[in-house]
Amino acid sequence: MKSLASDNYAGAIPEVIEAIQTENRQHAPAYGNDATTKRLEEQFKALFQRPLEMHLTFNGTGANLMGLSCMVHPYSAVLCAETAHIYVDESTAPETLLGCRLIPLNINKAGKLTPTVIEHAIKRQGDLHHPQIHVLSITQPTEYGTVYTLDELKAIKAITQKHKLFLHIDGSRIFTAATSLGCNLKALIDASEADVLSLGGTKAGMLYGEAVLIFNETIHNSPFFHKRSMQLASKNRFIAAQFLALLHHDTWKKYSSTTIKRAKQLAACLSEYPIISITKPVEANAVFAILPQRWIKPLQAILPFYVWDESNDEVRFMCSFDTTEAEINLFDKKLAELSKASIESNL
Numbered sequence: 171m172k173s174l175a176s177d178n179y180a181g182a183i184p185e186v187i188e189a190i191q192t193e194n195r196q197h198a199p200a201y202g203n204d205a206t207t208k209r210l211e212e213q214f215k216a217l218f219q220r221p222l223e224m225h226l227t228f229n230g231t232g233a234n235l236m237g238l239s240c241m242v243h244p245y246s247a248v249l250c251a252e253t254a255h256i257y258v259d260e261s262t263a264p265e266t267l268l269g270c271r272l273i274p275l276n277i278n279k280a281g282k283l284t285p286t287v288i289e290h291a292i293k294r295q296g297d298l299h300h301p302q303i304h305v306l307s308i309t310q311p312t313e314y315g316t317v318y319t320l321d322e323l324k325a326i327k328a329i330t331q332k333h334k335l336f337l338h339i340d341g342s343r344i345f346t347a348a349t350s351l352g353c354n355l356k357a358l359i360d361a362s363e364a365d366v367l368s369l370g371g372t373k374a375g376m377l378y379g380e381a382v383l384i385f386n387e388t389i390h391n392s393p394f395f396h397k398r399s400m401q402l403a404s405k406n407r408f409i410a411a412q413f414l415a416l417l418h419h420d421t422w423k424k425y426s427s428t429t430i431k432r433a434k435q436l437a438a439c440l441s442e443y444p445i446i447s448i449t450k451p452v453e454a455n456a457v458f459a460i461l462p463q464r465w466i467k468p469l470q471a472i473l474p475f476y477v478w479d480e481s482n483d484e485v486r487f488m489c490s491f492d493t494t495e496a497e498i499n500l501f502d503k504k505l506a507e508l509s510k511a512s513i514e515s516n517l
């Protein structure tokens with residue numbers, strides 16, 4: 171059964187499977203000392219047109235925490251959205267591994283951090299009684315599937331530079347963000363001047379694997395943090411090969427375009443029913459909506475999805491690279507059946 175619960179539920183794109191099979195035909199040095207890993211790093215440097223250090227990790231939590239660990243001290247604080255994955259969905263791993271404080275900030279109606287909120291949170295710098303804010307972490311796209319525009323990223327950059335903060339981007343779905351904005355990854359980094367990017371591969375169609383890209387040349391000793399975070403793969407080349415498949419001829423763009431198209435299709439279907447409220451702008455591959463509670467289980471039987479907020483029956487639909495038009499149509503058919511039954515029951 172397919173699912174609208176998460177793009178983590180999907181398998182891998184064919185190009186990734188082929189790349190792994192090709193890589194599997196040979197032996198190569200371990201721990202990233204192989205030609206495939208080196209080729210990927212050079213490709214990232216060419217893509218972003220700037221120096222960088224690359225470290226590959228198994229998963230998103232590992233990527234976020236490995237990247238953040240390069241920028242903090244035991245007395246540091248990291249600002250993030252109240253909905254941020256590092257604050258809500260990574261258990262106590264951030265506090266345990268980083269050994270510092272996360273400070274959640276209020277988001278606006280679109281699920282984004284605003285310059286005003288960020289600026290207000292930066293205080294008591296230099297006060298030894300207060301955790302020292304050293305990093306701002308943003309998620310692109312946000313946890314609500316909305317996308318920071320290039321101008322919004324530039325405004326955030328101005329604040330981090332003014333207060334001499336590091337900027338971390340949790341980009342678990344950043345390929346989708348770039349497609350939504352009609353730009354490449356370089357444009358996102360140029361606008362934000364991010365110091366560290368957690369670049370997502372799993373949700374983009376890889377079997378597993380993420381990349382930590384360090385753009386700030388003042389950040390030292392990242393290989394040691396990579397090892398310390400327990401994210402250094404002995405067969406590192408199998409992650410690298412998957413990323414190379416995504417980057418080859420912008421393969422990522424073909425699949426992220428499909429995820430966005432399906433999300434827009436689903437949103438259009440939901441909009442046909444006045445009893446349903448779409449709660450957030452549909453900009454990437456997520457749709458958030460409030461459904462009649464009695465509709466949730468019958469719809470989950472067609473295509474499973476998560477209830478995001480049980481207090482008001484807000485749900486999250488997440489489209490994947492292999493979500494089809496026919497599956498959305500099937501879901502819409504069930505919506506029509508439920509709507510008809512509701513109308514008849516009120517007659």
